[in-house]
Amino acid sequence: MATATVISRRQAIADDLRTQITTGELKGGDRLPSETNLAAHYQVSTPTLRGALALLQAEGLIEKIHGKGNFVRHPLRRLTYIGGGRTWLDSARATPQLHITVHTSQLRAQGHLLTLLQVSAGTPLMQFLCIRHEGKSPHSLVRIYIPGAGPPPADGSCDPPRYSHGDIEARLAALRPALTEIRERVTARLPTPQEVATLRISPTLPILAISRSTVDDTGHITEAALVVLPGDRADAHFITRPMTEKERREG
Amino acid sequence: MATATVISRRQAIADDLRTQITTGELKGGDRLPSETNLAAHYQVSTPTLRGALALLQAEGLIEKIHGKGNFVRHPLRRLTYIGGGRTWLDSARATPQLHITVHTSQLRAQGHLLTLLQVSAGTPLMQFLCIRHEGKSPHSLVRIYIPGAGPPPADGSCDPPRYSHGDIEARLAALRPALTEIRERVTARLPTPQEVATLRISPTLPILAISRSTVDDTGHITEAALVVLPGDRADAHFITRPMTEKERREG
DNA sequence: GAGTGGTCTAGACCACGAG
DNA sequence: TCGTGGTCTAGACCACTCA
Numbered sequence: 001m002a003t004a005t006v007i008s009r010r011q012a013i014a015d016d017l018r019t020q021i022t023t024g025e026l027k028g029g030d031r032l033p034s035e036t037n038l039a040a041h042y043q044v045s046t047p048t049l050r051g052a053l054a055l056l057q058a059e060g061l062i063e064k065i066h067g068k069g070n071f072v073r074h075p076l077r078r079l080t081y082i083g084g085g086r087t088w089l090d091s092a093r094a095t096p097q098l099h100i101t102v103h104t105s106q107l108r109a110q111g112h113l114l115t116l117l118q119v120s121a122g123t124p125l126m127q128f129l130c131i132r133h134e135g136k137s138p139h140s141l142v143r144i145y146i147p148g149a150g151p152p153p154a155d156g157s158c159d160p161p162r163y164s165h166g167d168i169e170a171r172l173a174a175l176r177p178a179l180t181e182i183r184e185r186v187t188a189r190l191p192t193p194q195e196v197a198t199l200r201i202s203p204t205l206p207i208l209a210i211s212r213s214t215v216d217d218t219g220h221i222t223e224a225a226l227v228v229l230p231g232d233r234a235d236a237h238f239i240t241r242p243m244t245e246k247e248r249r250e251g
Numbered sequence: 252m253a254t255a256t257v258i259s260r261r262q263a264i265a266d267d268l269r270t271q272i273t274t275g276e277l278k279g280g281d282r283l284p285s286e287t288n289l290a291a292h293y294q295v296s297t298p299t300l301r302g303a304l305a306l307l308q309a310e311g312l313i314e315k316i317h318g319k320g321n322f323v324r325h326p327l328r329r330l331t332y333i334g335g336g337r338t339w340l341d342s343a344r345a346t347p348q349l350h351i352t353v354h355t356s357q358l359r360a361q362g363h364l365l366t367l368l369q370v371s372a373g374t375p376l377m378q379f380l381c382i383r384h385e386g387k388s389p390h391s392l393v394r395i396y397i398p399g400a401g402p403p404p405a406d407g408s409c410d411p412p413r414y415s416h417g418d419i420e421a422r423l424a425a426l427r428p429a430l431t432e433i434r435e436r437v438t439a440r441l442p443t444p445q446e447v448a449t450l451r452i453s454p455t456l457p458i459l460a461i462s463r464s465t466v467d468d469t470g471h472i473t474e475a476a477l478v479v480l481p482g483d484r485a486d487a488h489f490i491t492r493p494m495t496e497k498e499r500r501e502g
Numbered sequence: 503g504a505g506t507g508g509t510c511t512a513g514a515c516c517a518c519g520a521g
Numbered sequence: 522t523c524g525t526g527g528t529c530t531a532g533a534c535c536a537c538t539c540a
Contacts, residue, residue: 008527008529009528009529010528010529034505034506034507036505036506036507044529044530045531046507046530046531046532047298047509047510047530047531048528048530050507050508051528051529058441058455064507064508065537065538066536066537067505067537067538068537069507070506070507083489083491084489085491180492181490181492182490182491183490184488185486185487185488185489186437186487186488188439188440188457188458188459188460188480188482189439189457189482190309190310190455190457193262206439206440206441207439207457208437208438208439208459209439231438231439231457232440235437236437237436237437238334238335238434238435238436238489238491239432239433239435240334240335240336240432240489240491241431241432241492259508259509259510260510285524286525286526287524287526295511296510296512297511297512297513297526298510298511298512298528298529299509299510299511301527302509302510304526315526315527316518316519316525316526317517317518317519317525317527318517318518318519318520318525318526319519319520319524319525319526320524320525320526321525321526
């Protein structure tokens with residue numbers, strides 16, 4: 001019995017659309033026909049057709065935008081996060097057409113931030129929410145936290161002060177000379193519904209999540225960051241010098 | 252407008268089942284009620300209920316077995332890969348009940364191994380395929396490659412020589428004093444069908460993949476490894492000492 | 503308001519596993 | 522054979538985008 005390869009309808013449709021995309025018949029930025037039309041064309045019901053599109057979305061080939069349509073993604077520009085504090089500088093140089101929007105806010109430490117920053121609950125924090133864009137599509141997401149209140153707002157205004165990404169770079173660079181080590185914890189997980197929305201990715205597209213703590217020579221954490229990198233467009237590099245014999249015994 | 256959190260039916264059901272699992276109301280190995288019964292209990296249609304189960308499967312909480320039912324996975328023992336060459340020693344100590352099976356083979360370099368090991372096609376390699384088990388379930392997977400032929404088989408026998416995991420550790424440790432750096436490239440991706448089979452995981456469970464190259468002081472790669480860690484049961488830590496000013500200028 | 507995707511329904515039929 | 526999960530249908534209704 002050659003039941004070995006029972007190709008489901010959604011697989012067959014996904015295969016067809018995938019070859020149209022990879023052969024260039026459908027180019028990056030193109031809008032697909034509406035799901036209703038596609039369903040009629042392939043003679044399947046809409047849920048089945050949506051199953052096919054979900055596969056393509058999980059592969060990062062298409063982008064679904066509610067109310068507008070399904071769009072072929074531009075060929076993915078792979079970005080490399082570099083560990084050890086050399087993080088965004090190199091990649092920003094390598095791909096200058098990426099731009100970053102920053103939202104600044106102040107909040108008080110709670111939840112997982114307590115362990116990440118090693119502070120007690122209620123400690124004031126500056127949060128920098130940085131979203132990288134490639135063209136009009138969101139690419140990746142970083143939240144940077146710095147303990148201690150930033151410059152207070154002029155009056156009772158709710159608007160936090162505005163910072164550019166350059167400001168943050170400068171501020172982080174200023175912290176560097178005194179630091180003793182950078183700890184980076186890397187996990188692979190599915191995106192949260194929130195991340196699905198802001199990054200417009202599939203709920204089944206793996207996320208490379210990095211939580212980074214920068215420790216100064218007094219043992220305090222001067223900065224922490226939560227980096228969210230969709231797995232289809234980013235990876236991370238770490239280069240480590242070997243420990244000496246002495247370090248290995250003590251470590 | 253409080254449209255911010257419209258919880259879908261499948262999310263609500265997944266949340267309910269998830270808390271039942273994490274609180275221990277449903278234990279590892281338990282079989283869930285049939286999808287038809289669950290759908291009746293939650294008063295939803297079967298496709299909706301299956302959507303909820305798909306979420307739990309992607310999180311690694313349940314395992315679907317066609318024709319038998321849906322089963323709660325045994326609680327996951329989280330393991331930490333430590334970068335920079337201190338890789339398996341610490342974690343093995345921390346969880347001694349994990350055991351590792353090693354399959355040794357010889358092959359000739361080709362494909363992606365060429366760039367990983369920086370050798371030319373056809374170079375003989377030793378491959379150590381290490382599978383970690385926790386009890387009877389496979390946990391994670393490492394392939395270690397060392398350029399150069401190992402001890403040749405006694406005669407024409409196809410069986411490669413057998414090594415224990417300790418042998419490999421010893422061999423890697425012997426390489427360490429002369430090495431200059433370890434490069435680790437970390438990605439998040441979906442598992443290959445092969446990995447789905449050998450690790451018995453969901454096709455939508457994110458994988459943390461690490462490819463590691465160990466470079467000696469002559470610039471040659473003495474060892475490389477491909478580490479496959481299911482995202483629900485492992486993460487990776489990297490600790491970096493900061494570069495000096497001199498290093499930063501040169502780097 | 504017109505058109506789009508997002509979610510859901512209440513069934514149907516097929517494929518697999520075990521007795 | 523029976524109960525299970527896997528796939529699919531032909532609609533319905535809601536939410537979002539844009540003119």
